[in-house]
Amino acid sequence: MHSYLEFEKPVADIEGKIQELRALAAGGEAVNVDDEIDRLKSKSSSTLKDLYTKLTPWQKTLVARHPDRPHAADYVKGLIEDFTPLAGDRNYAEDYAIITGLGRFRGQSVAVLAQEKGSDTETRLKHNFGMARPEGYRKAVRIMDMAERFGIPVVSFVDTAGAYPGIGAEERGQAEAIARSTDKGLGLGVPSISMVIGEGGSGGAIAVATSSKVLMLEHSIYSVISPEGAASILWRDSARAQDAATAMKVTAQDLLQLGVIDEIVEEPVGGAHRAPETVIDRAGTAIETALNDLSALTPDELRKQRRDKFLAIGRTLS
Structure with missing residues (x-):
């Protein structure tokens, strides 16, 4: 039901x-x-x-946040064989909001970054609702460094309302950790694919979505701030979140047109939560195709491709 x-x-x-x-x-x-x-x-x-x-942009936001929607852990379980989790940032602590590790994806080795929100009260508290602290992003940088050292592609599953805004996180350098993770993503000499599977919120998402190709599920969202946050800033009224969602162009369809993302992965009728196995398989096929497209590029060509891709965002707007 x-x-x-x-x-x-x-x-x-x-x-x-x-x-x-x-x-x-x-x-x-x-x-x-x-x-x-x-x-x-x-x-x-x-x-x-x-x-x-x-669907309106706000309705898509509600679908992207649906509690029954497949989470990052479901994609890892469904797509990554022999997954070996790797924990800790080697500096402060382990951050369960980002699952990282190595495994095999359809015959090839990959490094995985997966933002996990949790599916019930216990796991949501464990994973902090997918909102990472600085140690989570430093762990992501560690895994990307390892992937580059061994020539392994990086696959990211993006699903977060944003980075954790707590006092402790700020004291430990949240902004710096996000910036370093984003910078590492831009400079990777291996193919990198990001798939926005639910919410792609703020710098918390960008830190692991600065990739060679950015894919989005049909009813997911990707934005610089949540609609509620934008409404509170612009109109001092979070109840105008619907207006903000429309104004910010948060949908996959808008973002493809703007050149922010590269491809939309179709969801089953009624959203990903109505047929999880189908949407996970479709996501896998899209990731496989994207990786194959990038496989022949050298490290320098990959960096140039990524640089050109992000610099081109917004340049074609009239």
């Missing part, structure tokens, strides 16, 4: 009627409800498809 978002109420109502009919049939009532259930299923599917073909 899915948890429904507010704008999905028409679908929830239809699904509720289907459940009522099934309960009626299971209760031994002498009625044939199969035809009506089939009709309602068809209506539910068409209603869901219609809703998802015209």
Whole structure:
């Protein structure tokens, strides 16, 4: 049973009627409800498809944050064989908000950076809701250094509302750690692919998404600040988050047009949470294609390609 978002109420109502009919049939009532259930299923599917073909930026934000959406750990489990986690920044502590390690992706060795939000109360607290501290970004730099040393591509799964803004994180150099991680991503001499699977929020996302190619799931978002944060700054009213989401161009479709990302990976009708295995496989295929496109480039060519890509953002805007 899915948890429904507010704008999905028409679908929830239809699904509720289907459940009522099934309960009626299971209760031994002498009625044939199969035809009506089939009709309602068809209506539910068409209603869901219609809703998802015209989502607003704010509705896409809600889908990107859906609690049942596949998390980074699900992508690592589904795509990376023989995954060996690597912990700690060799300076202060381990940060569970970013899962890092080495493994094999469809036959080739890769280094993995995965921002994990957690899927229940216990794991969300453990992973700090995907909001990394400085040690998380320093750990990411350590893994990227290792990948470059051994000539291994880097694959990143991006899903965070932003870097952790706590006092301790700031005292330990949050901004500097994010800057160094971003700089390391720009200068890597190996192919790097980032996939935004949910929220790509602020510098917390950019720090691990400064890659040769940036891919996004169809209903994910990527922005310099959360819509609520932008609304609080611009209008002193976080309730205007819907207006901010529209103004900031947070959707994959807007960002592809602006040249911020390179490709959109299609999600199943109704969002990734309705068919996790399907979307994980599609993400894997897109990552594999992107890695193959970059495999023949030398380290200097990869750095130039990445430099040109990021410098070109915004230059074609009229």
